[in-house]
Amino acid sequence: MDILTQGVIGAVTAQSIAKKKEIRSASVVGFIAGLLADADVLIRSNSDPLLTLEYHRHFTHSIFFIPVGALIAFLILWPCFRKRLPNKNLYFYCLAGYMFSGFIDTCTSYGTYYLWPLINERIAWHIIAIIDPVFTGILVVCLVIGLKAEKPIAARTGLSLAGLYLLLGVIQLQRAESFIEGVAIERGHTIERLMVKPTIANNILWRSIYLADGNFYIDAVRAGWSGKLFEGDSVRLFNLERDMPLLGTNTLLAQDIKRFEYFSDNYVSFYPGKEYILGDVRYAMSPVSTIPLWGIEMDLNRPEQHVKYNFYRDSSKESKQRFMDMLFNRY
Helix, strand or coil: CCHHHHEEEEEEEEHCCHHHHHHHHHHHHHHHHHHHHHHHHHHCCCCCCCCHHHHHHCCHHHHHHHHHHHHHHHHHHHHHHHHCHHHHHHHHHHHHHHHCHHHHHHCCCCCCCCCCCCCCCCCCCCCCCCHHHHHHHHHHHHHHHHHHCCCHHHHHHHHHHHHHHHHHHHHHHHHHHHHHCEEEEECCCCEEEEEECCCCCCCCCCEEEEECEEEEEEEEEEECCCCEEEEEEECCCCCHHCCCCCCCCCCCHHHHHHHHHHHHCCCEEEECEEEEEEECCCCCCCCCCCCCCEEEEECCCCCCCCCEEEEEECCCCCHHHHHHHHHHHCC
């Protein structure tokens, strides 16, 4: 989730277990502890742009790292709170604040290494967008009420409502998946891989990507009272051996491509019309677009040079209007 939501859910969780006289301090501690897991974004290299992709939402988001993350938060906050909170309470508020950092990111389509080191792969449940104002708003309102009333009941209510919202996301995901499976049958396609994920800031409009016969078919599904399809385009699945037969497998460029394929869960294709750019098909500005939100730029004449990592945002008025029209069923 976005950084604000991470902090807010940490504050609400800490507030939910706080003593009345410690609610304000617990909320601040929880907010800061909730942000700490995303400190892994600082792991980066100027010479290797893909390093930050590999370590963002990695070990700091693991369920097994929670006690360690809480201890780090405790050590950072102890100088400021040692006179306000007993050490035991301060640690438990840090633990509560850090507890859901990995979990809530696992609920998104980006995912985390939630069970690292037992399972060394990214886990994503696709039930909530990376930014969802309804989910965040529920938590913010309950946090403020709890701070004013100095009672944990509002925070506990907020966590319950947030849990119900995630459950709604599970239901919406299943509806969208079932709908697109029916669409694929009508098209005569046999789905080899399928990913359905919510678009930004809502759980009504979903982006669907499925693989059939070597091509990714991209559509949008509006999971309202009844399903509605917004048909997109298709792109060919990238294959290193087929598409770059002259590139040595031991070159730095080939290794970077494999790293990007692993990060993108093999949802990779060429940027339309630009066969020197590989994109992550899972993400795009438009729910039906084949133009990726991010990708890697390759210099085939320099196979021993790292790739460049770029973003391809289309923030035009037309793109935004098309998204809103699909979301509110104006077609």
